[in-house]
Amino acid sequence: xxxxxxxxxxxxxxxxxxxxxxxxxxxxxxxxxxxxxxxxxxxxxxxxxxxxxxxxxxxxxxxxxxxxxxxxxxxxxxxxxxxxxxxxxxxxxxxxxxxxxxxxxxxxxxxxx
Amino acid sequence: xxxxxxxxxxxxxxxxxxxxxxxxxxxxxxxxxxxxxxxxxxxxxxxxxxxxxxxxxxxxxxxxxxxxxxxxxxxxxxxxxxxxxxxxxxxxxxxxxxxxxxxxxxxxxxxxxx
Numbered sequence: 001x002x003x004x005x006x007x008x009x010x011x012x013x014x015x016x017x018x019x020x021x022x023x024x025x026x027x028x029x030x031x032x033x034x035x036x037x038x039x040x041x042x043x044x045x046x047x048x049x050x051x052x053x054x055x056x057x058x059x060x061x062x063x064x065x066x067x068x069x070x071x072x073x074x075x076x077x078x079x080x081x082x083x084x085x086x087x088x089x090x091x092x093x094x095x096x097x098x099x100x101x102x103x104x105x106x107x108x109x110x111x112x113x
Numbered sequence: 114x115x116x117x118x119x120x121x122x123x124x125x126x127x128x129x130x131x132x133x134x135x136x137x138x139x140x141x142x143x144x145x146x147x148x149x150x151x152x153x154x155x156x157x158x159x160x161x162x163x164x165x166x167x168x169x170x171x172x173x174x175x176x177x178x179x180x181x182x183x184x185x186x187x188x189x190x191x192x193x194x195x196x197x198x199x200x201x202x203x204x205x206x207x208x209x210x211x212x213x214x215x216x217x218x219x220x221x222x223x224x225x226x227x
Binding site: 004006043045048058090092101102103104105106107109 | 122147149154155156157158159162203214215217218219220
């Protein structure tokens with residue numbers, strides 16, 4: 001079964017805790033992205049990576065960190081510095097930035113306890 | 114800088130009626146244009162795209178969009194909606210021939226009324 005797998009589907013964070021959202025793909029795509037979705041605000045780019053061992057900040061990177069040690073994986077850590085982490089997080093992949101057709105996972109909904 | 118404006122945050126429409134979801138963009142260079150659909154609690158799926166060629170593009174489930182360069186618009190239309198079309202629709206743009214990020218609009222929620 002090909003595609004993009006995000007886990008977990010639901011996640012709860014305690015105050016002061018770091019949590020990591022998983023994103024795995026078997027589409028052999030070079031580019032991977034993390035977006036945050038809040039009601040009425042559309043999608044905002046957190047981080048993106050065009051190649052293994054390289055990534056760039058998006059528009060709202062503060063309070064988040066990522067790694068890209070393998071082509072298939074692009075985990076996102078929501079750190080304690082992110083004061084308003086409650087949102088729907090979407091991972092996406094693409095073959096390149098230029099034509100930018102992106103394919104999305106099913107998302108992780110993060111809530112604060 | 115490029116931007117995308119979806120003029121309506123919500124659009125209610127009766128089942129079997131036509132619908133138009135509006136999208137305007139701003140860019141100083143040529144662009145690629147996309148419509149994505151998001152069903153409740155799911156990720157986004159590509160609905161249709163304009164990369165080049167014919168300005169009228171169609172999806173397999175009856176939606177179509179027309180690229181209008183002079184009006185910088187890419188409105189999405191369907192002649193007769195079904196209850197299963199209930200979803201949020203996102204317009205998106207990226208620069209042609211440049212390694213730029215894709216920019217999404219804020220979305221339009223389509224409500225189908227029985």
